[in-house]
Amino acid sequence: MIQLKSLTRIFDDKPVLDAINLEIPEGSFTSLLGPSGCGKSTLLRILAGLDQPSAGTLLFDGEDVREKSATLRNIAMVFQSYALYPHMTVRANIGLPLAMRSMSRLERLPLVTALLPSARRKRAANGREVERIAAMLGLTELLERKPSELSGGQKQRVAVGRALVRDPKAFLFDEPLSNLDTKLRGQMREEISLLHKQTGKTFIYVTHDQTEAMSLSDQVAVMMEGHILQVAPPRILYSRPANTKVAAFVGEHPINLLTVKPVGTALQSPFGAFVLSEAWDGDIILGLRPENIALVENGPLQGRVTRVDYLGGHTLLDVELSEGICLRVADEEGPLVPAVGNVVQLSIAPQKIHLFKAESGERLPLEVRQRGEAV
Amino acid sequence: MIAARYLSRAVSLGLLLLGAAIILLPFFWMISLSLKPADEIFQDSIQLLPSHFEWNNYVVAFTKMPLWRFLINGIIVCCGILILQILIAVPCAYALTQRDFRGKAIVMGMVLAGLLVPYHVTAIPLFLGLSQLRLLDSYAALILPFIASVFGIFLFRQFFATIPKDLIDAARVDGLSEMSIVWRIAFPLAWPAATAFAVFSVVAHWNDLFWPLIAVSSPELATPPRGILFFRDVEAGSSFGPLMAATAIVTAPLVLVFLMAQRAFIQGLTMTGLKG
Ligand SMILES: Nc1ncnc2c1ncn2[C@@H]1O[C@H](COP(=O)(O)OP(=O)(O)OP(=O)(O)O)[C@@H](O)[C@H]1O
Ligand SMILES: [Mg+2]
Numbered sequence: 001m002i003q004l005k006s007l008t009r010i011f012d013d014k015p016v017l018d019a020i021n022l023e024i025p026e027g028s029f030t031s032l033l034g035p036s037g038c039g040k041s042t043l044l045r046i047l048a049g050l051d052q053p054s055a056g057t058l059l060f061d062g063e064d065v066r067e068k069s070a071t072l073r074n075i076a077m078v079f080q081s082y083a084l085y086p087h088m089t090v091r092a093n094i095g096l097p098l099a100m101r102s103m104s105r106l107e108r109l110p111l112v113t114a115l116l117p118s119a120r121r122k123r124a125a126n127g128r129e130v131e132r133i134a135a136m137l138g139l140t141e142l143l144e145r146k147p148s149e150l151s152g153g154q155k156q157r158v159a160v161g162r163a164l165v166r167d168p169k170a171f172l173f174d175e176p177l178s179n180l181d182t183k184l185r186g187q188m189r190e191e192i193s194l195l196h197k198q199t200g201k202t203f204i205y206v207t208h209d210q211t212e213a214m215s216l217s218d219q220v221a222v223m224m225e226g227h228i229l230q231v232a233p234p235r236i237l238y239s240r241p242a243n244t245k246v247a248a249f250v251g252e253h254p255i256n257l258l259t260v261k262p263v264g265t266a267l268q269s270p271f272g273a274f275v276l277s278e279a280w281d282g283d284i285i286l287g288l289r290p291e292n293i294a295l296v297e298n299g300p301l302q303g304r305v306t307r308v309d310y311l312g313g314h315t316l317l318d319v320e321l322s323e324g325i326c327l328r329v330a331d332e333e334g335p336l337v338p339a340v341g342n343v344v345q346l347s348i349a350p351q352k353i354h355l356f357k358a359e360s361g362e363r364l365p366l367e368v369r370q371r372g373e374a375v
Numbered sequence: 376m377i378a379a380r381y382l383s384r385a386v387s388l389g390l391l392l393l394g395a396a397i398i399l400l401p402f403f404w405m406i407s408l409s410l411k412p413a414d415e416i417f418q419d420s421i422q423l424l425p426s427h428f429e430w431n432n433y434v435v436a437f438t439k440m441p442l443w444r445f446l447i448n449g450i451i452v453c454c455g456i457l458i459l460q461i462l463i464a465v466p467c468a469y470a471l472t473q474r475d476f477r478g479k480a481i482v483m484g485m486v487l488a489g490l491l492v493p494y495h496v497t498a499i500p501l502f503l504g505l506s507q508l509r510l511l512d513s514y515a516a517l518i519l520p521f522i523a524s525v526f527g528i529f530l531f532r533q534f535f536a537t538i539p540k541d542l543i544d545a546a547r548v549d550g551l552s553e554m555s556i557v558w559r560i561a562f563p564l565a566w567p568a569a570t571a572f573a574v575f576s577v578v579a580h581w582n583d584l585f586w587p588l589i590a591v592s593s594p595e596l597a598t599p600p601r602g603i604l605f606f607r608d609v610e611a612g613s614s615f616g617p618l619m620a621a622t623a624i625v626t627a628p629l630v631l632v633f634l635m636a637q638r639a640f641i642q643g644l645t646m647t648g649l650k651g
Contacts, residue, residue, distance in 0.1 A: 050544045070547040083545035087563045096559075100550035162549065 001026050002047070002170065002202065007056035009042055016042050018226040019056065029196050029203045031213035034223030040206040044172050047204065049073045060169065076163035077172040082155045084147040091143040094161045095130045101166055102126060133161045153184045170202035177212065189216060210250055222246050244285055244361040247354055253290040253316060253330050259283055259358050270325045272300055274350055277367035283358030290316065290330035292352040295338065299345035303327065305338045319344060409619035416615050432616035442621055444595060445602030452598055453577045455518040460576060461569065464527030469557045472535040473543050489525035495585065502589055516590040517598065521580065527572050534568035535561055570639035578629055599625040
């Protein structure tokens with residue numbers, strides 16, 4: 001178990017990580033999801049021991065590791081740039097961490113390795129291990145190549161192999177797939193998921209791609225501007241976002257947000273008239289995902305289409321309900337093919353509406369019903 | 376159009392040839408003199424080629440003086456200097472690029488300032504220091520003053536600055552100590568810089584006459600240029616043939632080293648970045 005307690009990192013008087021609290025259970029697959037520049041890599045580097053926190057504690061199995069060097073922490077990391085050693089073959093790249101750990105300083109000297117029996121034995125064992133890993137990752141044919149002679153996907157595999165070879169406590173991945181094309185990305189995603197199941201180790205995976213985070217993880221930590229906004233399993237993250245920022249970040253298309261003022265339990269909004277399960281005093285932000293709005297023949301809402309984006313499989317529409325109120329709608333390919341200027345009818349599932357407090361943006365734990373529905 | 380292009384080519388080629396001729400002429404003259412019989416050397420008229428090849432000059436060069444000894448001394452001194460320079464400059468340059476410590480900017484500033492100090496300035500303090508340590512007239516006196524090379528630190532620093540930070544971090548995560556990173560990762564990546572530096576260092580110290588003249592007096596410690604001076608002393612300037620033959624022999628290793636390292640040398644100076 002890895003625990004971060006009010007971990008803070010300050011660069012030039014600016015907190016890049018601001019009192020981060022996070023628990024990463026042993027053997028879990030945890031993603032850090034957030035936009036570029038939110039401090040994901042900084043957090044990963046602190047976990048790996050490459051950077052020191054300005055304040056706060058970092059515990060591995062209850063033990064404070066802030067004083068421990070990267071080597072002693074025994075954490076493997078796959079870098080976004082892969083960071084393969086350009087002057088070494090794939091075999092040497094994968095084998096180096098093994099040699100550094102299993103052999104003494106003396107045994108690693110080039111001449112001694114040939115002479116000392118213990119060094120020879122260890123070298124042979126390391127060689128076998130490298131070949132086992134290479135076979136597992138389909139790299140056997142590439143073992144004698146230099147990194148400059150590999151494709152992006154192959155480099156990525158070598159980087160994973162180098163991390164895998166030495167049985168670390170945890171694996172850290174820093175956006176390992178962001179340099180690959182879409183198809184390869186999907187394939188490598190599956191392989192990483194498989195790897196997690198095979199090894200049963202703790203995986204910590206940094207990404208700004210929510211598809212990756214959602215499909216791979218046991219839990220996702222959403223980061224923004226140095227804060228963790230929510231830590232939750234992917235389903236919860238999508239269905240019960242903790243605040244407007246998470247709601248806006250998670251989801252294929254940006255969520256529709258609209259501020260309204262309830263009167264007691266009654267909620268009159270451009271989306272329709274609703275009833276709250278409890279009275280709330282103060283402004284409320286309604287959140288409605290574009291994919292939870294359907295184009296129908298006969299719906300309670302009506303609007304004019306102002307924009308159509310065909311995305312293959314579904315269509316993203318902007319529908320103007322009334323002056324200045326625009327709704328984003330993701331429409332599954334249906335019998336109706338709208339065009340700009342058309343007037344369409346919409347229906348909304350009230351149970352899919354998210355409620356947030358307007359002043360803080362936090363989730364409001366209330367239910368919504370359509371007005372007039374039986375209690 | 377095409378004619379104009381040919382003309383400009385011809386002009387630039389002509390200028391290059393002229394430059395090459397000017398630079399090569401002394402070398403040509405040296406070889407020519409080393410092959411001329413003694414009476415031809417002091418003729419009034421200038422004759423580019425010897426009337427017949429006087430190979431005996433080379434034999435005399437090797438027999439009159441322990442030329443082998445001078446060459447071996449040159450190799451010992453140059454290798455000693457180069458190895459120690461690299462052992463010191465590479466970790467220093469690594470620390471200046473890939474590590475953070477207080478006063479880093481000041482140290483870097485001092486390195487740059489050090490580049491501006493001609494080494495003749497420090498000769499007298501060095502001489503006095505070595506004399507206090509009773510190290511004068513030894514190999515140590517020829518080698519030790521040069522082992523900390525600011526130029527080397529600067530050159531390697533420029534190269535190490537192009538190594539991505541991730542690569543160094545990956546090595547740290549993989550369990551390499553800082554020293555292992557220096558010698559297993561950073562130094563092998565910097566081999567073009569190392570070659571360029573080696574050429575500079577060897578050329579400078581092989582040809583150096585100033586310091587050997589100050590630091591050693593025993594003939595058996597003389598470096599090649601110092602050794603050539605003995606020819607003049609002994610022969611009182613009368614036999615230039617063997618002197619020139621010795622000079623040609625002494626220059627040859629440098630030309631060979633440079634020709635072998637030429638490509639890496641130029642690459643090291645232009646500092647093409649690293650490809651991962
Ligand atoms: N060594 C440093 N000195 C000063 N500021 C830094 C340093 N490293 C990172 N930062 C700043 O910290 C912030 C977070 O950087 P970080 O690399 O952690 O972002 P990230 O979430 O990994 O972004 P990306 O998705 O683009 O990789 C950035 O604003 C960056 O400018
Ligand atoms: Mg990053």
